[in-house]
Amino acid sequence: MLAQVLLLLAVAGMLLYFASRKHNVRMQAGKRIAFFLFLALNVYAVLLPNHTTWLANQFGIGRGADMLLYLLVVAFIFGMLNTYLRFRGSNQQITELARTLAIREAELINHQRGVLTSEDVHSPVAATAPVDPEGLRS
Amino acid sequence: MANEDVWVVIPVFNEDRVIADVVERVRETFPNVVCVDDGSADQSASRIAGTRAHLVRHPINLGQGAALQTGLSYALARPGAKYFVTFDADGQHQTSDAERMVEVARSGAADAVLGSRFLEQAQGVPWLKRAVLRTAVAMSRTARKLKLTDAHNGLRVFTRPVAERLHITMNGMAHASEIVAFLAHGDFRIQEVPVTILYTDYSKTKGQSLVNGVNILFDISLRDRG
Numbered sequence: 001m002l003a004q005v006l007l008l009l010a011v012a013g014m015l016l017y018f019a020s021r022k023h024n025v026r027m028q029a030g031k032r033i034a035f036f037l038f039l040a041l042n043v044y045a046v047l048l049p050n051h052t053t054w055l056a057n058q059f060g061i062g063r064g065a066d067m068l069l070y071l072l073v074v075a076f077i078f079g080m081l082n083t084y085l086r087f088r089g090s091n092q093q094i095t096e097l098a099r100t101l102a103i104r105e106a107e108l109i110n111h112q113r114g115v116l117t118s119e120d121v122h123s124p125v126a127a128t129a130p131v132d133p134e135g136l137r138s
Numbered sequence: 139m140a141n142e143d144v145w146v147v148i149p150v151f152n153e154d155r156v157i158a159d160v161v162e163r164v165r166e167t168f169p170n171v172v173c174v175d176d177g178s179a180d181q182s183a184s185r186i187a188g189t190r191a192h193l194v195r196h197p198i199n200l201g202q203g204a205a206l207q208t209g210l211s212y213a214l215a216r217p218g219a220k221y222f223v224t225f226d227a228d229g230q231h232q233t234s235d236a237e238r239m240v241e242v243a244r245s246g247a248a249d250a251v252l253g254s255r256f257l258e259q260a261q262g263v264p265w266l267k268r269a270v271l272r273t274a275v276a277m278s279r280t281a282r283k284l285k286l287t288d289a290h291n292g293l294r295v296f297t298r299p300v301a302e303r304l305h306i307t308m309n310g311m312a313h314a315s316e317i318v319a320f321l322a323h324g325d326f327r328i329q330e331v332p333v334t335i336l337y338t339d340y341s342k343t344k345g346q347s348l349v350n351g352v353n354i355l356f357d358i359s360l361r362d363r364g
Contacts, residue, residue: 102195103208103211115190
């Protein structure tokens with residue numbers, strides 16, 4: 001029962017984390033520390049499996065292995081969301097790159113086709129806004 | 139020629155059957171047309187090249203939202219461009235509707251003019267589609283704020299200040315909701331104008347599937363995060 005509450009809280013916390021837009025250096029450091037803590041816990045659990053069972057019992061879970069599985073699921077979802085957001089960030093950069101290229105090339109081609117006057121051909125850099133690197137900070 | 143200050147942006151993805159006709163019809167009213175070929179696998183690009191429309195080709199397929207933004211960026215870089223029309227490539231929009239919307243923008247009554255299928259009568263809109271679009275409006279907080287009746291209409295007119303500040307980041311189909319949200323947050327005067335959508339057999343096969351609504355909801359719920 002206690003474990004269910006805690007796990008649901010973990011999921012809710014994760015959603016809140018992704019809903020908030022505060023992704024700064026501190027957040028990144030926090031994530032790295034959490035990762036190393038997670039590793040350390042894993043080493044501990046491998047060396048002393050009985051202790052995890054004791055800990056699991058405190059939370060109302062039958063076996064230590066079950067608790068590790070639950071934690072793994074939470075960590076997995078976290079990692080997946082993180083990857084998704086990072087993927088979207090780099091997608092945005094590709095889009096900006098492709099757009100800049102496409103417009104530059106189009107100005108030359110449309111000029112050759114005679115639909116664009118020559119004084120009208122200029123660098124489109126000013127017309128495109130800079131990429132928001134938000135998605136890459138995670 | 140009239141309407142020299144208007145630029146019509148048409149995102150194109152695999153529309154080689156109709157795109158040349160659509161462009162020719164638009165160009166009877168609006169001389170400045172920019173077609174953004176979003177990495178079509180068919181002959182769309184060469185069909186466009188056969189017209190007098192400006193052609194911008196995405197090197198890879200990026201999505202309709204990205205194509206719209208590319209077209210707007212291209213049009214914004216053209217001197218003398220004051221009004222920006224977004225227009226669908228499948229021929230479901232009427233040039234006369236676009237013309238009326240530009241007149242509204244030109245009169246100074248609105249900074250952005252949006253087409254609506256539902257403002258007067260829901261003529262010829264299939265009932266299932268009507269139900270879904272109505273739900274989309276009811277679900278969208280921003281659409282309610284602006285009192286919009288149709289949040290997903292591809293026919294829009296932006297004045298230059300709006301187009302300059304708009305930056306579509308939703309590459310896929312969620313851009314329609316993104317544009318509405320942008321208009322709601324900015325301090326713009328919005329007006330809806332009734333338009334007629336031609337649901338031809340062709341445009342029906344190309345139209346957004348209802349399943350896509352799920353994708354849009356997912357994209358929107360995770361936007362600007364991370």
